[in-house]
Amino acid sequence: MVDFTFTEEQEDIRRAAREFAEKEFTQELAIECDREEKYPRELVKKCAELGFHAVAIPEEYGGGGYSSIEQMIVMEEFSAVNPGLAIACLTPIFGVEILLGYGSEEQKETWIPKLCTGDAIMGMANTEPDAGSDAASIKTKAVLDGDEWVLNGTKQFITNGSVADFILVTAKTKELEWKDRHKAMSYFLVETDRPGFKATKITGKLGIRASDTAEISLKDVRVPKSNLVGEEGKGFYYMMEFFDRTRVWVAAQAVGIARGALKLAVDYVKQRKAFGVPIASFQFIQFKLAELATKIEAARTLTYRAGAVQLERGKPDPMLSSMAKWYAGEVAVETCDWALQFHGGYGYIDEYAINEFYRDAKITEIYEGTKEIEKLIVARNILSMKF
Numbered sequence: 001m002v003d004f005t006f007t008e009e010q011e012d013i014r015r016a017a018r019e020f021a022e023k024e025f026t027q028e029l030a031i032e033c034d035r036e037e038k039y040p041r042e043l044v045k046k047c048a049e050l051g052f053h054a055v056a057i058p059e060e061y062g063g064g065g066y067s068s069i070e071q072m073i074v075m076e077e078f079s080a081v082n083p084g085l086a087i088a089c090l091t092p093i094f095g096v097e098i099l100l101g102y103g104s105e106e107q108k109e110t111w112i113p114k115l116c117t118g119d120a121i122m123g124m125a126n127t128e129p130d131a132g133s134d135a136a137s138i139k140t141k142a143v144l145d146g147d148e149w150v151l152n153g154t155k156q157f158i159t160n161g162s163v164a165d166f167i168l169v170t171a172k173t174k175e176l177e178w179k180d181r182h183k184a185m186s187y188f189l190v191e192t193d194r195p196g197f198k199a200t201k202i203t204g205k206l207g208i209r210a211s212d213t214a215e216i217s218l219k220d221v222r223v224p225k226s227n228l229v230g231e232e233g234k235g236f237y238y239m240m241e242f243f244d245r246t247r248v249w250v251a252a253q254a255v256g257i258a259r260g261a262l263k264l265a266v267d268y269v270k271q272r273k274a275f276g277v278p279i280a281s282f283q284f285i286q287f288k289l290a291e292l293a294t295k296i297e298a299a300r301t302l303t304y305r306a307g308a309v310q311l312e313r314g315k316p317d318p319m320l321s322s323m324a325k326w327y328a329g330e331v332a333v334e335t336c337d338w339a340l341q342f343h344g345g346y347g348y349i350d351e352y353a354i355n356e357f358y359r360d361a362k363i364t365e366i367y368e369g370t371k372e373i374e375k376l377i378v379a380r381n382i383l384s385m386k387f
């Protein structure tokens, strides 16, 4: 018998997260951050002080000590209220799993407690202008010079790039044949106040405009030898493991966005009248709502099953995580599309919340592996299975 119920404690966390988001993610703030691409620093700090973003970080470093499931619950609830503010509030620790898994005690003790209190913000930088899905084809280099690594390169689309205190940056420490390029990559902890580090905020994003995204340039940035994270040459493997773990989190974000959009659609169709009746009374609209609600339920079940398997086994199931991410992302995009359609012309105007949901949803099909890359992972697993 499969039990998909949440514990009482998990329901308490869900309630607390929902109450926080409903109180703090005001429509006024959401519109301001969306229109002006403003990073909501005060809100991010308040959220950190209440422990929401560090809910899954071990207690010894100042976190909540809960699991990835509680982290997914917070993400789902926040995203259902406002996806842009949700992602700004919950990513100040983006990449922390790599630090927790492979960082030195000194690196962890210096940074993780500050991340938990909201006194520090981090990021994780791999993507480059010419290397995204093919993550091992980066050009950024790190060369050892005495007791220091010297980094040179450019990173693209880095979440928190212009607000972070430090970033985990991938760089090649050796030149290998193309087929072995995965073995050349290492992670470095780069404090953003080091000479040669420059972040340029990227404006004009389609959605999640409250979240900071930047291009990073590294020009002869020197970090001590001790800033290498984990072992030299293992960066690609750390990154793949990180994505297998965190894809369920993006899937939870997508489920939250879909749920929030469905709620906006239901509220609207009940009060909007056409041809003398509420538009909710048209059977086409009812059928579409039924289809969307069913798909959201399926995406939600798959997402938490992927999360639960990860927790039970102590390691992710890459196929399930990828299935959850592409499917939930697609359901979020489809739900937002129909929810906006039901708003008619009003949905096209950014005063209506559905407008932002529609634009925010798309990112769930792009970052942390595009939906095509997720499907490649699923297909690779299926083709190697014995039926």
Ligand SMILES: Cc1cc2nc3c(=O)[nH]c(=O)nc-3n(C[C@H](O)[C@H](O)[C@H](O)COP(=O)(O)OP(=O)(O)OC[C@H]3O[C@@H](n4cnc5c(N)ncnc54)[C@H](O)[C@@H]3O)c2cc1C
Binding pocket: 094, 123, 124, 125, 126, 127, 130, 131, 132, 133, 134, 156, 157, 158, 159, 160, 205, 208, 213, 363, 366, 367, 368, 369, 370, 371, 372, 373, 376
């Ligand atoms: C808002 C935002 C925040 C981000 N935050 C971060 C961050 O914090 N850190 C970071 O490192 N990166 C970050 N990214 C980058 C993101 O992870 C990449 O954009 C993504 O992985 C895709 O890479 P790309 O943009 O280079 O697209 P490409 O890899 O060039 O892909 C272009 C298209 O080709 C398809 N494609 C590529 N290869 C294949 C294939 N083998 N088979 C089929 N189709 C394929 C893709 O699916 C896509 O549709 C962020 C991006 C955005 C937009």
